[in-house]
Amino acid sequence: MSEAEAGGGRRFWPLLPEILLALAVLASLGMTAAFFLHHGYLPQPFVLDTNDTFMDWFNTAYWANNRGIYDVWRSIYPPLSFAFLDSFSLHSCYLQSPFYARDCDRLGRATLIGFYLLDVVLIWLSLRRIDRVTAPWRTIALGLGLPLLFTLERGNLILACFAFFVLAHGPLLQSRLWRGLAAAVTINFKPYLVLPVLELAVRRRWRMLELAGIATIALFLVTLAVVGSGTPGEIASNTANWIVFQSGQVWNEVNYSTSYAPFLTMRQAQVPLLDFVPSRTIETIEFAVPLAIRLTQVMALAALVAAWLQPRALPASRIAALLLGAYLVTQSPGGYTQLFLLFLVFMEPMKRPGPSLAILCAYLLCLVGDVMLAPVLQITSTSWLGERTVDPQFGLTYGHFARPGLIILIVWALSLDAIAQVARAHGASRPSLGLAAA
Template identity: 75%
Template sequence: MSAPRVHLLPLVPEALLALAVVVSAGWTLHVFLDVGYLPQPFVFDTNDTFMDWFNTAYWANNRGIYDVWRSIYPPLSFVFLDATSLPGCYLQSSFYARDCDWLARSTIYAFYVIDVVLAWICFRRLDRRTAPMRTVAIALGLPMLFTLERGNLILVAFAFFMIAHGPVTASKPWRWFAAAVTINFKPYLVLPMFAHALKRDWRTLEMAGLATIALYLVTLALVGSGTPMELASNTANWVVFQGGQVWNEVNYSTSYAPLLMFRTLDIPLLQFVPSRLIETIEFLVPIVIRAGQLLALAALAAAWLQPKALPAHRIAAILLGAYLVTQSPGGYTQLFLIFLVLMEKWKGAGPITAIVCAYLLCLVGDWPLATVLDVTGTSWLGERTVTASFGLTAGHFIRPGLIVIMVGALSLDSIARVVHAHRSEQPSLGLVPA
């Protein structure tokens, strides 16, 4: 009678972590119903819900995508949004379109459901016992809910990401196509694909690369703009623009790097936190970032020597995690990393540590440390005027640290696995599958 209990013991921590995610989501819902807006780390512009989607869709239905709006999105985003919107709703502002375009709103909700279903399929095929908990973490976790509230195209890209990197299908052409879609939606998602290079899976890398180029050329022809030169120029302009948006970057970040720009803020920071804390941050943050990068680099070098020792999703997680430790393309990008980490088995100190960090990153809400600003405006979700309070929170310091720990734990475990494999097999330095 004792054997089943031992078998179920590893499920208890995950069940408790998943329950914590559900409770945190319920608490956030309670706060929303009470005050009329979503608390931090959700965006402090309470009237901006879904506007990542509708601001982009506005330009998909009007001229000036790359020369007026200076978009950094490849053309696929605009082809997709043009096909899933009602053109008559975009004759005025993007805010008017949000209330008018039922098709676009339905598409947002539909892809949320699709993402949850695909996550369930992936986790169930990997381990039926842990699938419910991990699906709950994805469905009700902060990265997914933040993405949903923003209406970001990550909702669409994530579905194809799971097809490309998860056990949704065994069809290689479909996986190549899905990888091409993810990269054309979010170019930084090319990084996880380099796992196939370290695995010596050259055919997958080549075919996915060709599919990516082909899809880009087709959508470029359909849009009529979005050339590599336009994208490069607009990206340079975007980097300068983001330099003036430090608070937005710090609010929900994957990296400690935005904290280093605190000194450039107009906000009198010393009124809210001690100067010694700021000095400590400025001293420790570069060390933490470099340590995470070095561990990831060592693990990737080890993976190159012993490509059989590590699964592709582990290498993909380290590649993407190293990028997110270095800089933050937005807190919702954690969704991709968390999915890759939750494909790990609850076995060994490194994977268990990473999985726990993934669950903690899914907790919804934050712990305020000091109020910096109060913003009065209309809450689109609450349908009323609200005064939203935002400021420094514990999450600003904890979440980037959890990602560093996650990447470090997987990297150290990977190095250990490679060392173990090296004892029984010589390293493979050739250009053919090991």
């Protein structure tokens, strides 16, 4: 065997697990497509309301084109979302209902699909710059996996936000100004994305953090002036109202979650879950869930403290993943928010056990579809995608229990590896806790 052949073999065998996992994602996508062609609707964990496809986009766009965003609809989105959708919608389509607008607004649908395609391209370009060998397989998993497809089916504004997230936290932009502006856009779309930006504080990159903060505030003020409403007080008040509303939406929360926290409200669920789940299981969940969440928070905090001591020992993407992962374990802003975490995980090399385990979990989270444990309800509704009447059946699935657990495993794997890397770096040279270079 020649040296070139031997080198090729050494590159292939470590890559084999990623190839197989990417093919598994493709196979799961094929099975979901076959299910859709046969039944006329998308299976779990896609949303129960089969007539609601794209409506995260068009419900929001309806209010972007009409009055009452914060006092009638009581939105919790910052003004950027409405300024953006107002710019990318046909105003004449929003004189009636949001459902009418979905069929009428060709610009809105084209923008939605366009951002999905842009997201896939940016994923490919970013991962290819990091590692050309693993990029195709990780791009397949992210681009055709459940989190991004779920986001597309919902028409959630994460489609637009994610493009800027990749620019802010990926390797494509080198300019501090442009990275700061991209980070500002992500925060103004989804405020919880301030968490990965705080990696700048952990690494003591104060000038970059200041730039991102100024850009975030400036963009908020500009869009506030454009929209004419959406002050911090209005958003805070509506958020409190939203939390109360969400407490009555347990099934939607459990269906596709990043956290086990929604399981704590199962006893109060409107769906009679106790008819399908033994009470002892519920009691075990109520004991184990808070313990798992707290221990994971402690582990992530320990890794972040370690990173503060050795700010150069870990890449920025790792610290951002720990900050975001600890939040997603604590509560779920929606299953599609995994997308941000998985992108950060796929920037890791599969070298040590910790990152390798995290990457394995990331691939598993990209598998499309689910396997039902127990049916809970069946309804008759109209499928917008299938253009016919359907009888979807939904229930408890393996994914309800597995996905939050995989997020926990990612946080633990990255945290333990971070602590080990910091300990190794600390043994080699003990840093000064002064200001790091900006």
